[in-house]
Amino acid sequence: MLAGYASAASTSKWGIVSQTPKESVMEPTFEMARQVSLIAILFMLFVFALSLIMLKKIVNPIRNLALYAKQMTTEPSRPVPQIPNWYFELKELKRAILIAVDFYQTKLTNAESESNLDPLTGF
16 A cells, blocks of 8 residues: 555644555556657657668768769769758868869879970970
8 A cells, every 4th residue: 555644734733644555556657657668769769760861861972972082093984973052061072072183183194295205306
């Protein structure tokens, strides 16, 4: 049994004692805990799924740019990956990579031209 006591009024000496069987209190408590747990688990699964979707949306453009940077020496005709407009940092990184690639391609072209040119005859 669960028991509780409360005084009836501050001026009287009367009090109220309440007794309740333990099962009648514990059963609704367990039911409420089960319902809250079910809702919490569903909410956590929803947040987890939403996190995975957002993570994929953020990571895929980075992965595509990294693969482009890795394979641009072996596949120069590989198309430049598209970066979403909302991804400012990655767009700036892509711009820097393209500037570096253009710079080194120009240097390589100049070096190849000079290696085929005879400095004495000019041909």
